[in-house]
Amino acid sequence: MIEAQRQGGFIIFLTFVVALVLTMIPLPDWGEAMRPEWVALVLIYWCIALPLRVGVFIAWFVGLFLDVASGALLGQNAIALAFVAYLAIKLHLRIRLFPLWQQAMSVLVLVALYQMITLWIKGMIGATTQGWSYWLHSVSSMFLWPVVFTVLRFLRRNYKVR
Amino acid sequence: MAIDHRQHHLESIRSTLSLFIYPLQYAVSLPFSAADWAGDKLSTRENLLEENAQLRTQQKLLMAQLQKLSALKVENIRLRELLKSSKNITEHVLIAELLAVDLEPFTRKIVVNKGSGDEVYRGQPLLDAEGIMGQIIHVNPFSSTAMLITDPNHAIPVHVNRNGLRAIALGTGAPDVLDIPYLPNSADIEVGDLLTSSGLGGRFPRDYPVATVTTVVKDPSKPYAVVKAKPTALLETSREVLLVWSQESPRYAAADANKQETSDGSTPNGSTASEETSRAEINP
Numbered sequence: 001m002i003e004a005q006r007q008g009g010f011i012i013f014l015t016f017v018v019a020l021v022l023t024m025i026p027l028p029d030w031g032e033a034m035r036p037e038w039v040a041l042v043l044i045y046w047c048i049a050l051p052l053r054v055g056v057f058i059a060w061f062v063g064l065f066l067d068v069a070s071g072a073l074l075g076q077n078a079i080a081l082a083f084v085a086y087l088a089i090k091l092h093l094r095i096r097l098f099p100l101w102q103q104a105m106s107v108l109v110l111v112a113l114y115q116m117i118t119l120w121i122k123g124m125i126g127a128t129t130q131g132w133s134y135w136l137h138s139v140s141s142m143f144l145w146p147v148v149f150t151v152l153r154f155l156r157r158n159y160k161v162r
Numbered sequence: 163m164a165i166d167h168r169q170h171h172l173e174s175i176r177s178t179l180s181l182f183i184y185p186l187q188y189a190v191s192l193p194f195s196a197a198d199w200a201g202d203k204l205s206t207r208e209n210l211l212e213e214n215a216q217l218r219t220q221q222k223l224l225m226a227q228l229q230k231l232s233a234l235k236v237e238n239i240r241l242r243e244l245l246k247s248s249k250n251i252t253e254h255v256l257i258a259e260l261l262a263v264d265l266e267p268f269t270r271k272i273v274v275n276k277g278s279g280d281e282v283y284r285g286q287p288l289l290d291a292e293g294i295m296g297q298i299i300h301v302n303p304f305s306s307t308a309m310l311i312t313d314p315n316h317a318i319p320v321h322v323n324r325n326g327l328r329a330i331a332l333g334t335g336a337p338d339v340l341d342i343p344y345l346p347n348s349a350d351i352e353v354g355d356l357l358t359s360s361g362l363g364g365r366f367p368r369d370y371p372v373a374t375v376t377t378v379v380k381d382p383s384k385p386y387a388v389v390k391a392k393p394t395a396l397l398e399t400s401r402e403v404l405l406v407w408s409q410e411s412p413r414y415a416a417a418d419a420n421k422q423e424t425s426d427g428s429t430p431n432g433s434t435a436s437e438e439t440s441r442a443e444i445n446p
């Protein structure tokens with residue numbers, strides 16, 4: 001019954017691919033400091049919209065690819081994204097009801113948590129970071145959330161992803 | 163994660179996953195290489211002629227220097243033979259291109275388009291025309307990831323070219339600053355000194371330029387002098403890098419036969435020098 005309703009997996013896959021590409025595109029230094037966490041944003045959207053389809057396991061898997069793509073420690077983004085996915089699914093009923101700006105605030109918290117976990121792991125292996133500008137990624141993610149949300153909702157409705 | 167960090171057992175998983183990532187990386191860097199290509203195609207005849215003339219004069223100069231160098235090399239080998247020290251100075255190089263992709267923020271890593279198919283190995287040094295750039299940290303089938311010397315996790319053994327003072331150059335994460343710690347206040351180091359790789363540790367070849375000293379602060383109240391240096395390699399602008407096989411490298415023996423042919427054009431001097439070595443070994 002549930003299996004029969006599933007469709008549009010390809011669209012979900014494609015959005016993650018686009019997010020990975022956006023993460024890899026070279027930017028000047030100021031742009032790199034402001035680069036939103038695209039993969040985390042897309043993941044949060046799908047977790048809120050389709051919690052039965054996209055969950056911790058997919059988050060883990062996407063995170064592994066992100067690790068390889070960004071040359072990070074294998075598993076660093078995987079565990080952080082899995083945690084974010086878990087929280088997003090836990091809170092999806094609540095976040096769905098929020099107006100867009102309030103959603104953006106919760107996205108800020110989720111992405112900041114994601115960054116916090118990667119920061120811990122980086123700290124454990126001795127990689128240093130450069131102060132407060134590290135958290136700019138979260139802020140820019142928050143400001144881009146309305147755009148990501150609108151585009152992905154359009155895709156979801158248009159292609160009837162369920 | 164701990165396994166990946168400490169023991170590198172997961173390299174195979176990483177390189178398998180990278181098979182899927184490589185097309186994406188290639189696609190991302192495609193517009194940039196296309197722009198380069200278009201720039202090459204659309205440059206005017208005058209520009210090309212001018213560049214050609216420039217390169218010609220440069221090549222003449224370099225060839226003249228090379229003649230002297232090869233004579234010096236042979237002399238050096240003979241002297242080393244006399245001293246009975248078996249130090250190899252021949253290396254082979256391969257030119258690799260950078261893929262224009264951004265990696266983790268706050269680290270200094272790059273992706274190059276040569277992988278295990280080209281006998282690239284972990285820990286292989288990476289140079290550009292101006293000096294040492296870094297070393298390979300992950301080898302994938304078609305690409306590999308390299309850590310630049312400015313990465314906060316990178317350290318390279320160097321010595322001051324002027325007087326042989328040994329030191330370590332640590333990356334700071336900033337694109338053009340290296341930190342030289344643990345030098346006492348009495349150390350003989352000045353602004354403008356060239357730091358070259360010392361070859362200690364066996365990973366980097368000897369005597370390639372690494373950095374020039376930019377600041378030296380000797381504060382008597384502190385145990386060590388604060389020394390900063392600027393990498394000589396164009397870490398942020400190079401599009402092509404040189405991968406170096408030195409004779410001590412693990413794959414060298416296997417790669418030797420192939421590399422003689424493939425890199426013959428790019429390093430005629432390297433192959434003649436290795437011939438010289440073998441001749442010298444036969445007939446000391």
